Amino acid sequence: MKNILILLGVVLGIAVFATSCGDAKPKSTEIKKENETIMDNKNVKEIYFAGGCFWGTEHFFQQIRGVVGTEVGYANGNKKNPTYEEVVSHTTGFAETVKVKYDPEQVDVKLLIDLYFKTIDPTSIDKQGNDRGNQYRTGIYSTDKETESIVKAEVAKLAKNYDKPVAVETIPLKNFYKAEDYHQDYLDKNPGGYCHIEPGLFEMARNANPLPKKQTKEMKYQKQDKETLKKKLTAEQYTVTQENGTERAFQNEYWDETREGIYVDITTGEPLFISTDKFESGCGWPSFSKPITKQLIDEKLDRSHGITRVEVRSKTGDAHLGHVFNDGPADKGGLRYCINSASLKFIPKGEMKDKGYGDYISLLEKDKK
Structure with missing residues (x-):
């Protein structure tokens, strides 16, 4: 089923996204294993x-609070x-x-394993x-080795819930190669695309690891x-954020902003993007390769103005x-989040701590390591 839909998905993806903000050759890389694995930070x-x-x-794992990154690829093969x-x-x-x-x-990794089983x-074999x-x-x-031991123990415990033998492999990673770019974030690029996971499970994943009540x-x-x-x-900020307006290209506050810092929702102050993910796209609006976390935003099909696009909204502030x-x-994932300056407030790095965003300073440092 998926093989049949791949070509259609690629074509539709191009149709959906190949337009301006206002109104590849596949790559494969082998990861380093165990103590050689490169992490974004020590945590x-x-x-x-x-x-x-x-x-x-x-897409399922992207919904879980605490998952900070995903990548699809091919593991444990022989070439x-x-x-x-x-x-x-x-x-x-x-x-x-x-x-x-x-x-x-x-x-907890045990929760990730439990959710995966769902x-x-x-x-089922193959x-x-x-x-x-x-x-x-x-x-x-x-x-x-520590994670491997946890995995084996959790799978053995979950296997007791089934009448037939569990066929889930619990072995070390031998190799992993990143899949072609069109496979990455596929369901974000192609809403309604083929998926073997029941849609209700995505909502379950979003609620599976809520913040502690105190937080x-x-x-x-x-x-x-x-x-x-x-x-x-301002009148423009209200029009853009509440009435789906669009400011003028190259005539907005942050399109050419290059300082280090964080970009927050102008309506709530919630952090959305960081400067290390900002890049010059030539479109005349601030462009980012990704949000701080996808749990902060909603993406919706937008068929206004006679074209099909994917709208980005802040989840808390809507x-x-x-x-x-x-x-x-x-090399940054292939996406361009084209965002109106009027929807954002920029906090320079030097002011982040005083304005309550000190916990996010480490995100600005990760790409320098």
Whole structure:
């Protein structure tokens, strides 16, 4: 099923995103293993899940609080730099796999394993949903002995819930190669695309690891009513954020802003983007390769003005931010979040601590290491 839809998905993806903000050759890389694995910071760990079609598995893990990054690729095969065509030929031994980076201080790996089991039939061999073939086998692959021990113990515990033997591999990661760019964030680029995971499970994932009650009560970012916003915002800021307006290209506050710092929702103050993910796209609006976390934003189909695009809104403030396209830098994931300056407030690095954003300063440092 997925093989049939790939070409259609690529064509539709181009149609959806190949437009301005206002109104590749595939790459494969081998990761370093165990103590050689490169992390974004000392708190981030990684684990690899093979759960059938990697489009849905990636999207599922992206919903979980504490997951800070994902990448789809091919794991534990017998050649270097495989292409998708080689993987589906059943001659390379690779499994479609999702690399999951997570913060163990926010989410327990045991919870990730438990949630993963809800997306698969763990007793099925070489098939999940409508997909058949050894590239769709299930497995959890580790890069360190401690995680491997946890995985084996958790899978053995979960296996007691099934009448048939569990077929999930629990072995070390041998190798991993990033899949072609059009596979990355596939369901974000192609809303409604094929997925073997029931849609309701995505909502379950979003609610599976809520903030502790104390933190929830102390959260300072809250949506404000329109009357308050009319008094607080400029006319342009209100038009853009509340009425889906678009400011002029090259005539807005942050299109050429190059200082280090953080960009927050003008309506709530909630952090959305950081300067290390900002790049010059030539479109005349601030462009980012990704938000700080996708849990801060909503992406919705926008068919206004006779074209199809994907709108970006802040989740807490429900403010219109801009649109996302797939013509961004390939080495940064291939996406371009084209955002109106009027939807944002920029906090320079030197002011972040005093204005309550000190916890985010480390994000500005990670790309310098």
